[in-house]
Amino acid sequence: MPGAHHRDAHLHSDTSERIEAILDLLRSEGGRVTIGRRAIVTALLTANDHHLTAEDIAKIVQDQHPDVHVSTIYRTLETLERLRVIDRVSLGSGGAVYHPTDHTHHHLICDACGAVIELGHEALAPLKADLEDRHGFTLSSQPISLNGRCRECAAS
Amino acid sequence: MPGAHHRDAHLHSDTSERIEAILDLLRSEGGRVTIGRRAIVTALLTANDHHLTAEDIAKIVQDQHPDVHVSTIYRTLETLERLRVIDRVSLGSGGAVYHPTDHTHHHLICDACGAVIELGHEALAPLKADLEDRHGFTLSSQPISLNGRCRECAAS
DNA sequence: ATAATTGCAAAGTCTTTGCAGTTTG
DNA sequence: CAAACTGCAAAGACTTTGCAATTAT
Secondary structure, eight states, X not given: OOOXXXXXXXXXXXXXXXXXXXXXHHHHTTOOOOHHHHHHHHHHHHOSSSOEEHHHHHHHHHHHOTTOOHHHHHHHHHHHHHTTSEXXXXXXXXXXXXXXXXXXXXXXXXXXXXXXXXXXXXXXXXXXHHHHXXXXXXXXXXXXXEEEEOHHHHHO | OOOOSOGGGGSOHHHHHHHHHHHHHHHHTTOOOOHHHHHHHHHHHXXXXXXXXXXXXXXXXXXXXXXXXXXXXXXXXXXXXXXXXXXXXXXXXXXXXXXXXXXXXXXXEETTTXXXXXXXXXXXXXXXXXXXXXXXXXXXXXXXXXXXXXXXXXXX
16 A cells, blocks of 8 residues: 555545544544555535435445445444534435535524524535425525424423 | 224214225225225224234234234235325334325425425425434324425536 | 235345454554 | 454345235225
């Protein structure tokens, strides 16, 4: 394997940095960085399609590292999800899709008490994907506010 | 609790009517109404919990009709989904949940050309279920408008 | 009558897990 | 070196399907 430390020349340095940051996070948790894990993280951060199934990831990774087993993909995805590096979104049917977490926030607003619940971007990701698939409609990336009732107010 | 042992006696006439309407719809499509199907539809419309898994439904149905096989549950759910009587929502992990469709409409608004796309309630059903599960937040049943770009404007 | 539906069992997807060997830090 | 990770194969959860028998209209 060619110099594992040098950053791949074709990646934007921003992306390379994100990848390295994730791998460092992994190490800081007592984890190890293997060829497979590096390839999986790279696949997640460099794919143009931002909703990859485990199988998609396996194909990308195995293209260069045929030995990486699908069980390793699942185990690594599980770890990355626990570290909040990626989100797992289970679509209607077939397998779940995975994508890097981003930090856009939306809000849930209680009509009764005015409480505001912060919502990560990933909460709307399935909706966004669905609207694109079904209507060719691209949801604005601006924060969205949704009204309704919080747990307490819904109960009363 | 007014006290008969007969389930049907407890149903509000409104619910009974909805059940019969669904069964009629089934018949009008050339379908047959069997004991199992009636029990499944009844379970879906009378459960207090509004997100039942196939297994939940099986338990309820089999309580009174032990012969109804789980494959029948799945096949009937598939049929009801096709008839847009119920929505299937696949949650993060574990099995999907099913619940009756309602007919609220939402809108997608193009920020560029002002086009309005009508959206059935079911488009937001997975989001709604997700918000309830994760945040105990009940989305208002009022129409929701979401902004973004339509297919044509997104392209340019 | 006859086409739809069912129960059953077997197969199909997608994902998880036990284990012995390998690799990372 | 010790702990973490891996490939493999087998198991698990959930869902679908082929088929002969049954049932609704």
